[in-house]
Amino acid sequence: MAAPVLSARSLYRFFRAGEEETFALQGVGLEVGRGETVAVTGPSGSGKTTLLNCLAGLDEPDGGTVLVAGQRLSHRPESERVGLRARHIGMLFQSGNLLDHLTVRDNLALVQRLAPGRHRRGADQLLERVGIGRRSGALPGELSGGEAARAGLAVALANAPDLLLADEPTGEVDAVTERRVLDLLREHAAGGVAVVVVTHSRAVAGAADRVLRLRDGRWA
Numbered sequence: 001m002a003a004p005v006l007s008a009r010s011l012y013r014f015f016r017a018g019e020e021e022t023f024a025l026q027g028v029g030l031e032v033g034r035g036e037t038v039a040v041t042g043p044s045g046s047g048k049t050t051l052l053n054c055l056a057g058l059d060e061p062d063g064g065t066v067l068v069a070g071q072r073l074s075h076r077p078e079s080e081r082v083g084l085r086a087r088h089i090g091m092l093f094q095s096g097n098l099l100d101h102l103t104v105r106d107n108l109a110l111v112q113r114l115a116p117g118r119h120r121r122g123a124d125q126l127l128e129r130v131g132i133g134r135r136s137g138a139l140p141g142e143l144s145g146g147e148a149a150r151a152g153l154a155v156a157l158a159n160a161p162d163l164l165l166a167d168e169p170t171g172e173v174d175a176v177t178e179r180r181v182l183d184l185l186r187e188h189a190a191g192g193v194a195v196v197v198v199t200h201s202r203a204v205a206g207a208a209d210r211v212l213r214l215r216d217g218r219w220a
């Protein structure tokens with residue numbers, strides 16, 4: 001069997017705020033293969049965002065390891081994590097992945113510059129594909145919610161990632177945009193990208209190959 005694109009083993013993450021300790025992840029493991037889409041669901045506070053942050057190398061787990069495309073992402077210097085992320089991971093987070101002072105097209109171009117040699121699709125083609133070619137010269141603040149979601153997806157895919165991590169990618173969009181975002185996620189999964197998507201949407205979970213549920217930092 002081919003090696004998984006994502007292999008997370010026994011992830012632990014604790015937070016301490018004063019006297020209070022939160023066990024956000026308690027031994028979570030996850031493997032996702034090329035072309036596979038895994039939806040992660042679970043109630044508020046169950047650890048979904050903490051898990052995604054650890055998988056993206058934005059946060060360090062207190063225990064366990066994360067391998068992406070065969071390379072260890074966890075427990076290495078931030079500068080190395082940034083490089084691995086730029087080459088192998090696309091991120092579509094609720095907080096937005098667009099820089100406010102750059103146009104949509106320049107946001108894409110920046111991601112592509114940080115991952116030389118990896119992008120197979122041109123920025124304009126990708127923007128057309130997500131349906132906002134017309135708005136490529138706009139600043140993020142000038143976009144509607146649906147346009148911003150599509151621009152965010154184009155940016156997340158701009159480095160032709162091996163792994164796409166998405167947090168509620170259709171959280172604030174209408175049904176038509178949700179459909180389009182879903183179709184694009186599916187298309188990229190079919191093209192060999194491994195996708196992990198945190199979602200409350202039945203449509204998104206229904207389109208996944210596997211649905212996993214977190215409860216209190218463990219798989220339920």
Ligand SMILES: Nc1ncnc2c1ncn2[C@@H]1O[C@H](COP(=O)(O)OP(=O)(O)OP(=O)(O)O)[C@@H](O)[C@H]1O
Pocket residue numbers: 015016017022023024042043044045046047048049050051
């Ligand atoms: N930086 C932090 N400091 C302290 N506690 C934190 C921190 N980040 C997360 N937590 C706690 O860890 C637990 C898991 O949080 P997380 O954001 O991962 O949950 P979630 O499932 O994504 O929730 P939601 O669906 O509401 O976004 C929660 O109890 C949260 O309060």
